[in-house]
Amino acid sequence: MRAATAFAIDAGRHERRRHQRVKVRLTGQFMRQDRQEFPCATIDISPGGIAFEAEASGEIGERIIAYLNQVGRVEGTVARHFYGGFAIQMKLPPLKREKLADQLTWLANRQVLGMPEDRRHERIEPRNRSTTLTLPGGRQHLARIVDVSRSGAALTVDALPPIGAPVVVGTRPAQVVRVFNGGLAVEFNRLVPEEMFDENIRL
Numbered sequence: 001m002r003a004a005t006a007f008a009i010d011a012g013r014h015e016r017r018r019h020q021r022v023k024v025r026l027t028g029q030f031m032r033q034d035r036q037e038f039p040c041a042t043i044d045i046s047p048g049g050i051a052f053e054a055e056a057s058g059e060i061g062e063r064i065i066a067y068l069n070q071v072g073r074v075e076g077t078v079a080r081h082f083y084g085g086f087a088i089q090m091k092l093p094p095l096k097r098e099k100l101a102d103q104l105t106w107l108a109n110r111q112v113l114g115m116p117e118d119r120r121h122e123r124i125e126p127r128n129r130s131t132t133l134t135l136p137g138g139r140q141h142l143a144r145i146v147d148v149s150r151s152g153a154a155l156t157v158d159a160l161p162p163i164g165a166p167v168v169v170g171t172r173p174a175q176v177v178r179v180f181n182g183g184l185a186v187e188f189n190r191l192v193p194e195e196m197f198d199e200n201i202r203l
Contacts, residue, residue: 024045026107041053047098063076067175124198128202131169156183
């Protein structure tokens, strides 16, 4: 718990924070320059790079784009290979680097504090089931909420973005974690505050 707290409040040590590695497993998929896509999972992540576990990898120096659950789209160049995977190096603009550092802080805190898995959160059926789903390109689709928890929601919608794609449900950023006939399930980038979570919630 101390390690996670220190990581969260260490804003004064900016350079060290930039390269703080978090050992966390996030599943997703990555795309090579020839547009072939492969499943992957992270071994560790920092704002400067990611180590992936995967059966395929790119060439050294090749540009890779990956979509990861809970983080969304990331990209970088292949820096090294190792048994069972590869690592990429990222050069992010300051604002994107800080956003990723904040996401890693939340993930590290959740892991160290033993927060429950998202599927274990209570799911409710909100009174207002209408919302919108915004895809990565900005296109919006009308959607209906099947149920919602503090960590995610199931929607019926006439759109099928790939698993791992970053989307926005109403005004809440999320990632697609599952698709089913007629809809999909998403995981929010941040938990819905407990005081906002009841049948009157609006997405």
